[in-house]
Amino acid sequence: MAKGASIQLDHVGISFGEAHVVSNVNLDIRPGEFICLLGPSGCGKSTLLNAIAGFLPVAGSIHVGGDRVTKPGLDRGVVFQSAEVLFPWLTIRENVEYGLKLAGVPKQERHKKADHFVALVGLSHAADKFPKQLSGGMRQRAQIARVLINEPSVVLMDEPFGALDAQTREVLQKELDRIWRETGCTIVFVTHDIWEALLLADRVVVMTAGPKAGIKTIENIDLPHPRDAASPECLELFRRLRDDIGEEVKRALEQQGLNKEEPVT
Amino acid sequence: MTDATQEAPMKSGLARIMMGPNARKAMIGVLSVVCGVILWHLASLRTSPLFLPSPLTVAQTTMEMVADGSLFVAIGASAWRISAGWAMGVVLGVPLGLLMGRFHVVRLIVDPYIEFFRFIPPIAFVTLAVIWFGPGEFTKIVLIFYTTVFIVTLNTIAGVSAVNPLRLQAARSMGATKLSEMTTVIFPSAVPFMITGARIAMGNSFLTVVSAEIVSAQTGLGAMIWTARNFGRTDWVFVGIIALGILGYLFDRAFRLATQKWFKRFLF
Numbered sequence: 001m002a003k004g005a006s007i008q009l010d011h012v013g014i015s016f017g018e019a020h021v022v023s024n025v026n027l028d029i030r031p032g033e034f035i036c037l038l039g040p041s042g043c044g045k046s047t048l049l050n051a052i053a054g055f056l057p058v059a060g061s062i063h064v065g066g067d068r069v070t071k072p073g074l075d076r077g078v079v080f081q082s083a084e085v086l087f088p089w090l091t092i093r094e095n096v097e098y099g100l101k102l103a104g105v106p107k108q109e110r111h112k113k114a115d116h117f118v119a120l121v122g123l124s125h126a127a128d129k130f131p132k133q134l135s136g137g138m139r140q141r142a143q144i145a146r147v148l149i150n151e152p153s154v155v156l157m158d159e160p161f162g163a164l165d166a167q168t169r170e171v172l173q174k175e176l177d178r179i180w181r182e183t184g185c186t187i188v189f190v191t192h193d194i195w196e197a198l199l200l201a202d203r204v205v206v207m208t209a210g211p212k213a214g215i216k217t218i219e220n221i222d223l224p225h226p227r228d229a230a231s232p233e234c235l236e237l238f239r240r241l242r243d244d245i246g247e248e249v250k251r252a253l254e255q256q257g258l259n260k261e262e263p264v265t
Numbered sequence: 266m267t268d269a270t271q272e273a274p275m276k277s278g279l280a281r282i283m284m285g286p287n288a289r290k291a292m293i294g295v296l297s298v299v300c301g302v303i304l305w306h307l308a309s310l311r312t313s314p315l316f317l318p319s320p321l322t323v324a325q326t327t328m329e330m331v332a333d334g335s336l337f338v339a340i341g342a343s344a345w346r347i348s349a350g351w352a353m354g355v356v357l358g359v360p361l362g363l364l365m366g367r368f369h370v371v372r373l374i375v376d377p378y379i380e381f382f383r384f385i386p387p388i389a390f391v392t393l394a395v396i397w398f399g400p401g402e403f404t405k406i407v408l409i410f411y412t413t414v415f416i417v418t419l420n421t422i423a424g425v426s427a428v429n430p431l432r433l434q435a436a437r438s439m440g441a442t443k444l445s446e447m448t449t450v451i452f453p454s455a456v457p458f459m460i461t462g463a464r465i466a467m468g469n470s471f472l473t474v475v476s477a478e479i480v481s482a483q484t485g486l487g488a489m490i491w492t493a494r495n496f497g498r499t500d501w502v503f504v505g506i507i508a509l510g511i512l513g514y515l516f517d518r519a520f521r522l523a524t525q526k527w528f529k530r531f532l533f
Contacts, residue, residue: 072437090530
């Protein structure tokens with residue numbers, strides 16, 4: 001299994017035409033680290049993730065494992081929020097084998113590896129079903145297996161559990177924690193859920209509201225796993241993060257002319 | 266288990282065959298056709314056979330044409346032209362649509378022609394086709410091809426535009442090249458659109474084949490309907506029309522069964 005790679009963001013800026021979404025982001029991520037990007041909605045968390053994936057051109061530079069990112073690559077797996085990205089015309093096993101098939105891996109070996117990764121995410125019983133036959137949580141498991149089989153050194157996750165119900169989300173968070181340990185990959189995880197970040201991350205990166213979003217604060221979560229959300233340390237961190245994000249949300253609303261404290265006339 | 270419950274499946278099995286929802290639907294359809302034929306018969310009693318031949322006359326004529334084989338020759342000729350022209354249209358329309366949908370330059374080059382020709386019905390080209398390709402089979406097949414290719418191309422383009430961009434991103438991040446993106450993501454995503462296009466084109470091919478055969482053919486259902494005029498045989502016209510209707514139904518049915526069998530996993 002490929003070990004995690006480091007990620008360096010150096011003066012990264014991203015714009016769509018005239019709109020500067022992200023500006024001047026500097027961040028060093030250690031190999032094997034679990035990073036959560038947290039921030040108000042629309043601040044550019046996903047945009048930053050897409051840039052690391054190589055989907056977007058950037059100002060400044062992004063290096064993964066020492067290599068400059070210019071385009072998407074197998075070293076960086078991407079798990080999307082929408083399970084629509086699974087190919088509905090392929091079974092779960094075929095979806096998982098997709099990357100290996102493109103790489104020309106022989107059938108026997110492909111099957112063997114697919115079996116392993118389908119089992120890793122707990123989907124062995126559903127391997128020959130089609131995505132539409134599975135629940136939302138199972139589809140996200142399938143997406144994770146489809147990414148991990150390529151043995152990426154970095155896994156980029158864009159609110160992967162955002163569309164799931166609370167119980168399923170909790171189960172998958174625990175599984176992700178286990179899989180992260182088993183594979184040793186670096187994970188960058190975008191979320192707007194503070195609890196989710198607290199349960200999973202080594203470090204939580206709080207972003208400022210856009211436009212020209214940047215890094216507001218970085219919190220070290222130096223707590224042992226599995227974490228107890230009700231512990232005093234967790235609650236203390238939660239308050240800090242909530243206040244940090246609260247400020248940014250307020251700023252974002254003010255910019256949109258939606259300040260709640262203004263009397264409605 | 267009591268006897269009653271053991272008997273129940275047998276009863277319901279029999280009942281399902283006799284009076285199941287599908288059988289009932291079919292029965293209503295059959296009944297409707299029978300009523301239609303009766304009305305036709307009643308109407309024909311009050312008019313001359315030249316104006317409206319009775320269903321019995323038409324049935325008799327059909328039997329005669331079956332006996333001397335002329336009906337099958339006509340059906341075979343039309344069916345062959347439709348199949349050949351339509352298949353060629355699909356085979357060219359799909360890759361053309363994929364290229365136009367994927368590469369903007371191709372689209373810009375081909376678009377003016379597509380937008381111009383799509384409004385010109387195939388019938389408008391019958392004369393030209395005869396001058397260029399002669400009165401033979403090829404002319405008719407070219408016209409059917411013309412009918413099909415636009416519909417399939419336009420539908421395929423729509424299919425390519427409808428591809429979920431996130432799916433393309435996912436494929437790229439798993440190592441897909443421009444080519445494998447086309448074969449493993451865009452093509453399968455667009456299959457339902459291609460099938461819709463091919464099916465509409467099949468219907469339109471029937472329109473075209475009759476027009477083409479009326480103008481320039483000695484065989485085929487269109488030619489049969491047109492020659493009936495010279496002999497005052499309105500009953501031949503009816504045989505031809507009924508044969509066309511049944512042939513169209515069978516073609517559509519076969520097409521649907523084939524797509525269900527071979528493309529089932531793409532029809533999500």
